[in-house]
Amino acid sequence: MAKNFNNPSIYTPKTLNEVVSILKDNKNIYFFSGGTYILSKKNNYPDFSNKDIIYLGDVAELLKINHSDKFTEFGASISIQKMINSGMQTLGKNTIGALESISTSQIRSLSTIGGALCTPNKRFFLSTILSVLQAQAEIRIFNKKRTIIKFIDIPSLYDENGFFKYTEPTILTKIKIPITHTKNQYFFNLGSPLKELESTVYFGFNFSISQNNIDTCHVCISGPEFFFTNTDFDNVISSITLPLTYNQINNLLHLLKEKISTSSIKISNLQIERAVRLLHFTLKDISERFVSGEYA
Amino acid sequence: MKINCTIDGSPYSIIANADKPLNIILQEKSDTYLINNSCLSAECGNCLIFFNGICLPSCLIPAFKLNGAIIQTFEGYRKTRFYHDIERAYAELGYKPCKQCYASKTLLIESLINKLDKVRLTYSPSNINDNNEDEEKNLSSEFIHNEIKINKCKCLSASQIDNIIQLAYLYRRRRSGKKL
Numbered sequence: 001m002a003k004n005f006n007n008p009s010i011y012t013p014k015t016l017n018e019v020v021s022i023l024k025d026n027k028n029i030y031f032f033s034g035g036t037y038i039l040s041k042k043n044n045y046p047d048f049s050n051k052d053i054i055y056l057g058d059v060a061e062l063l064k065i066n067h068s069d070k071f072t073e074f075g076a077s078i079s080i081q082k083m084i085n086s087g088m089q090t091l092g093k094n095t096i097g098a099l100e101s102i103s104t105s106q107i108r109s110l111s112t113i114g115g116a117l118c119t120p121n122k123r124f125f126l127s128t129i130l131s132v133l134q135a136q137a138e139i140r141i142f143n144k145k146r147t148i149i150k151f152i153d154i155p156s157l158y159d160e161n162g163f164f165k166y167t168e169p170t171i172l173t174k175i176k177i178p179i180t181h182t183k184n185q186y187f188f189n190l191g192s193p194l195k196e197l198e199s200t201v202y203f204g205f206n207f208s209i210s211q212n213n214i215d216t217c218h219v220c221i222s223g224p225e226f227f228f229t230n231t232d233f234d235n236v237i238s239s240i241t242l243p244l245t246y247n248q249i250n251n252l253l254h255l256l257k258e259k260i261s262t263s264s265i266k267i268s269n270l271q272i273e274r275a276v277r278l279l280h281f282t283l284k285d286i287s288e289r290f291v292s293g294e295y296a
Numbered sequence: 297m298k299i300n301c302t303i304d305g306s307p308y309s310i311i312a313n314a315d316k317p318l319n320i321i322l323q324e325k326s327d328t329y330l331i332n333n334s335c336l337s338a339e340c341g342n343c344l345i346f347f348n349g350i351c352l353p354s355c356l357i358p359a360f361k362l363n364g365a366i367i368q369t370f371e372g373y374r375k376t377r378f379y380h381d382i383e384r385a386y387a388e389l390g391y392k393p394c395k396q397c398y399a400s401k402t403l404l405i406e407s408l409i410n411k412l413d414k415v416r417l418t419y420s421p422s423n424i425n426d427n428n429e430d431e432e433k434n435l436s437s438e439f440i441h442n443e444i445k446i447n448k449c450k451c452l453s454a455s456q457i458d459n460i461i462q463l464a465y466l467y468r469r470r471r472s473g474k475k476l
């Protein structure tokens with residue numbers, strides 16, 4: 001006999017409190033934000049999962065944008081395109097350019113921050129961008145008795161395979177991006193995350209300079225199915241004096257390869273090769289800019 | 297769930313599953329519906345429609361978002377004067393999208409003409425001798441290249457699409473008696 005396909009109930013809460021009460025009464029439910037990931041999965045319709053839907057696009061708290069001297073906060077249901085439009089002044093050209101490289105403006109007008117960060121088993125470029133910008137995510141974990149609210153770093157949301165770690169009903173409510181020196185970032189988005197799982201690479205590099213030294217540095221390399229950050233590696237770069245010599249650059253490239261291969265992430269050779277080349281380009285470019293006095 | 301929306305200018309009321317994608321609803325609604333529903337999963341870009349004025353793949357719009365929405369498909373669009381501008385540009389330039397993607401690419405071109413119009417309307421020269429004037433008054437080729445990625449069919453190049461946009465825009469401005 002043919003299975004009956006699902007005719008889900010759709011909940012459209014207007015506040016987070018309403019989300020909590022819906023979750024209390026209904027365990028078999030999933031969040032829907034822009035729907036670009038959910039609806040682009042093969043055979044997404046008809047659905048046989050018997051799950052209901054909570055649409056997060058109308059929740060007022062998730063649609064807020066807050067600019068202060070130190071941070072910019074975006075609610076999780078803000079679309080990536082809106083993030084671009086309202087972040088023009090605070091996020092800086094490089095970050096805006098990186099956000100604009102995500103798909104097309106049509107898809108970006110649907111895709112939300114929450115959806116891009118919380119897809120269970122696939123990573124998108126936004127995670128890499130926010131990770132090196134040292135952004136924090138506010139998440140709310142709803143367990144049987146209470147709601148736990150946490151602010152955590154972006155890398156802590158994922159395991160090495162890039163899987164979203166929080167399995168209990170967890171909602172990402174907002175992100176908080178510190179205002180940094182907006183020129184010192186490099187972002188690259190190579191490939192197509194939905195189709196080219198083994199060749200897509202996202203690369204993010206954010207640093208600060210004090211006198212002749214790279215002062216702090218954050219590197220994130222990821223792909224649809226892996227997520228790599230390494231504090232040791234960041235620390236090595238963070239203590240470097242500019243300009244970099246040819247040998248120093250080579251050593252750093254080897255070190256990156258070593259760190260990747262000793263981690264347990266599943267990454268293809270092509271992805272390693274791309275990551276190394278992107279780091280090479282970045283380090284060379286920083287050195288050349290330093291010599292030409294751009295950071296003076 | 298019961299849904300009331302407007303499709304191609306006419307009110308439309310159906311009962312559908314909340315998660316049913318719009319492209320399937322449209323396909324069922326009309327035999328002559330031109331969208332080529334080949335992939336159903338945001339890959340081909342052959343299911344574009346205007347949803348509240350934004351050009352989007354209809355397979356990414358679930359039924360529950362349709363209440364009160366204004367939807368324009370290619371079938372509705374082709375009856376407008378706007379289509380005539382693009383059709384003239386196709387004829388004048390001697391190239392047009394292939395049969396497979398004709399409907400979607402034409403709507404995509406329309407959406408880019410609208411964007412170009414916005415760029416021109418908001419353009420204010422900061423410097424009369426500005427060398428970048430041409431760049432600032434136009435959609436960059438990088439932008440066009442990126443935007444047309446939504447439709448995967450490679451029958452037209454980005455520069456051909458750019459030419460169509462420019463010419464159709466020119467016809468439209470002339471038709472409405474506005475200066476460029």
Ligand SMILES: Cc1cc2nc3c(=O)[nH]c(=O)nc-3n(C[C@H](O)[C@H](O)[C@H](O)COP(=O)(O)OP(=O)(O)OC[C@H]3O[C@@H](n4cnc5c(N)ncnc54)[C@H](O)[C@@H]3O)c2cc1C
Pocket residue numbers: 030031032033034035036037038039040056076077101102103104107110111112113114115116117118119120123124125126170171172173189191192193194338339
């Ligand atoms: C054609 C196409 C091209 C693309 N190209 C690119 C690209 O070039 N680069 C790139 O990086 N990405 C790309 N993407 C991926 C796109 O960025 C994601 O699909 C999108 O960001 C997901 O956001 P959404 O709001 O649509 O999520 P949804 O599909 O609504 O949800 C995704 C997942 O997140 C969960 N979720 C949603 N919101 C929350 C929340 N607030 N808290 C907890 N869980 C939540 C949902 O339950 C679901 O499991 C592309 C997608 C498409 C369809």
Ligand code: FES
Pocket residue numbers: 319332333334335336337338339340341342343353354355356
């Ligand atoms: S059917 Fe919508 S993109 Fe292919």
